[in-house]
Amino acid sequence: MxxxxxxxxxxxxxxxxxxxxxxxxxxxxxxxxxxxxxxxxxxxxxxxxxxxxxxxxxxxxxxxxxxxxxxxxxxxxxxxxxxxxxxxxxxxxxxxxxxxxxxxxxxxxxxxxxxTFDEFEAARKAMGRLEARVFQEQNAQKQLQQAETTIAEAKLAYDRATTGAEKQEAIAQWQSGLDLLTQIAPTPLAGTMVRPRLAAAERDFKVVVGSTEKTVQNATFIDAAKIFAMQAAVNSQNPPHSVETWQQIIGLWEEALDRLRQVPNNAPGYLEAQQKLAEYQANLATVRNRLEAERRSVQALERANVLIVTWQELGLSDPNSPQLAANLPKIINELEKVEPGTTASAQAQDLLKFAREKLQQLDKS
Structure with a gap:
């Protein structure tokens, strides 16, 4: 039951x-x-x-x-x-x-x-407005993070830059980061966070970079100097060179130095410019010494050749003339003035060998 x-x-x-x-x-x-x-x-x-x-x-x-x-x-x-x-x-x-x-x-x-339908719609609209605000804030936070990352990377690239072109690229990236900061929507949170960070970023940019135009201009002067210096170094390879070539090389070094002297003493790149200036001046002095050595050697060889022609004419007219032996030391003296590493060196060595052998033969006879 x-x-x-x-x-x-x-x-x-x-x-x-x-x-x-x-x-x-x-x-x-x-x-x-x-x-x-x-x-x-x-x-x-x-x-x-x-x-x-x-x-x-x-x-x-x-x-x-x-x-x-x-x-x-x-x-x-x-x-x-x-x-x-x-x-x-x-x-x-x-x-x-x-x-x-x-x-x-x-x-x-x-x-x-x-x-009711109105209450449901009101709830939906409130939800939509809140979602829009959240989206704006999240988007603004992403933009803020991107801008700060861009600025930080630009600062690092600027510090590591070794050429004017690299500095110019870093400055452009830095400016791009600042532009991103100014474009962030002024939402309640992001707007509060952006204002002090933008002011600090602009202050750092002004302190480190200064005037963008002047900085780029000074970097251009240094880069131009390096271009002239590089060409001078290339032209100096595989000596000996003629007087004209050495003069052209000197002109290139002087152009490089002229560019470096245009960098003002309050410019960010002034120290680098001074370091290059000292280096290039030393190179210019070396080239000028090579030019003077080339000029002296060529002139000595020319004088020796004049004496040799006179000596040969005397040998043809009077093979037994005592002046043949007496004139050889003068020729040898001029040939010995020709310095090694010049265009006249090889020819001078051959003539010097010939003149010394002739002198020995005449002394024995």
């Missing part, structure tokens, strides 16, 4: 549970007639609606407070998380059920909402 009763109760409970479950299925064709006739069966749906609505509004308020009074990017991220959670709860509300207010449930438990 009791078993039969218990079984009947269990079946009844199961059947009622099944009916409630079916009645609360999220289909308008089921819920609408149930809400009109037996709204008590929709109690689980009403409870769920109330819970989701309360959670959504609470999370929106929390997110609004976090975003409106954010003190750092972490608050914005937490606000974004709250917005996402609020949207998940709001999406659980059955839009198709608008207008079917759960009067019994609200009379018993006190609903804070009527779940």
């Amino acid at each position: 009791w078993a039969y009763i218990a079984g009947s109760v269990a079946v009844g409970v199961a059947a009622f549970t099944g009916i409630v479950w079916i009645a609360n299925l999220p289909y308008p064709m089921i819920r609408k007639p149930v809400a009109e006739t037996v709204p008590i069966l929709l109690l689980p749906s009403y409870i769920n609606m109330d819970r989701n609505y309360r959670a959504a509004t609470s999370l929106v308020e929390e997110a609004d407070q976090l975003v409106a009074k954010a003190t750092g990017p972490e608050d914005i991220e937490r606000g974004a998380e709250k917005v996402t959670q609020a949207r998940e709860h709001l999406d659980q509300l059955p839009v198709w059920f608008l207008g079917y207010e759960p009067k019994m449930y609200c009379s018993l438990f006190g609903c804070s909402w009527r779940f």
